[in-house]
């Protein structure tokens with residue numbers, strides 16, 4: 520959707536084919552980090568996205584008792600870097616992007632099932648049996664991308680070793696306004712993210728084999744048992760979340776690859792570089808891809824050259840974040856008491872300035 524907005528702004532005609540037959544109000548929350556906000560500003564969308572969510576003043580990693588392990592002064596960094604960090608409902612982000620992309624350019628209920636590139640045009644086959652042609656095909660079709668399979672072949676996903684749950688709850692009184700937190704326990708984490716409009720997005724992770732089920736008591740009862748005794752507002756948020764609003768997702772990524780494009784076909788976002796959510800960067804990197812790709816396509820270069828430049832500008836950064844996110848997940852999901860003690864001590868001793876430098880570097884190096 521970000522690419523659609525950017526192409527429209529650049530005056531390049533496009534059509535979005537979306538497998539889903541309706542855009543529903545689904546999918547919990549998302550954090551649009553400052554680096555993605557910088558990219559959105561280049562296509563005139565930063566303010567509209569910021570207005571749709573909430574910007575925190577602080578973020579913290581906490582112990583299950585509630586004691587801080589690390590803190591990051593997010594408000595100060597936002598002021599210094601001149602870019603907001605926006606926490607919002609995914610559906611709200613989607614509707615802002617859809618409005619700017621132009622809903623008339625989106626064809627719902629059409630899955631891409633195959634494509635052929637004859638060197639001059641790309642012909643795409645859709646799930647209703649029809650075909651359509653264009654100058655470029657961008658596979659922005661997520662973790663299990665059909666376009667990626669056609670381009671790079673089928674390779675299995677890499678399972679992280681942990682599963683996740685996400686939900687949206689009304690803002691209960693025990694939530695600390697302006698604080699985004701992630702609490703690290705034994706092979707389990709719980710995150711709390713105020714998203715404005717009186718709502719709080721929360722997420723939880725747990726080491727588990729893939730494909731697990733929550734059992735007859737349901738997800739909420741399981742999470743209430745898992746996180747019993749953890750600090751406020753965790754129990755209150757779980758109690759306030761309807762069972763049918765909880766989404767469970769096993770966490771996968773793919774090891775980084777060295778090519779995303781061939782001829783007139785390329786990949787973007789999770790289709791190109793799916794990553795674990797530990798740095799909250801999957802959607803942000805998709806946004807950066809979209810802005811850079813639109814600039815390359817608008818440059819006047821031949822299509823193949825434009826796609827090569829896009830890959831050169833984006834690949835190393837996105838792939839590095841895939842690897843960093845994977846490593847952080849291994850650490851955050853540790854179970855052994857000694858490992859957790861060492862980890863928490865290391866993070867506690869880490870100067871605030873070091874964590875802030877990581878954010879600064881990420882924001883200032885947006886391509």
Ligand SMILES: Cc1cc2nc3c(=O)[nH]c(=O)nc-3n(C[C@H](O)[C@H](O)[C@H](O)COP(=O)(O)OP(=O)(O)OC[C@H]3O[C@@H](n4cnc5c(N)ncnc54)[C@H](O)[C@@H]3O)c2cc1C
Nearest residue numbers: 537538550630631660661665788789796799800801802803
């Ligand atoms: C628990 C969790 C928390 C996360 N938190 C954050 C966060 O805070 N910040 C952040 O930046 N990222 C976060 N992410 C990552 C983020 O959700 C993804 O990286 C992001 O959604 C990728 O966007 P995308 O457009 O590439 O793919 P998707 O969002 O997966 O979108 C792909 C679209 O393509 C459609 N589609 C699929 N196949 C086809 C087909 N064959 N034909 C047509 N359409 C098709 C799908 O229906 C879908 O609409 C999180 C992920 C998880 C699992």
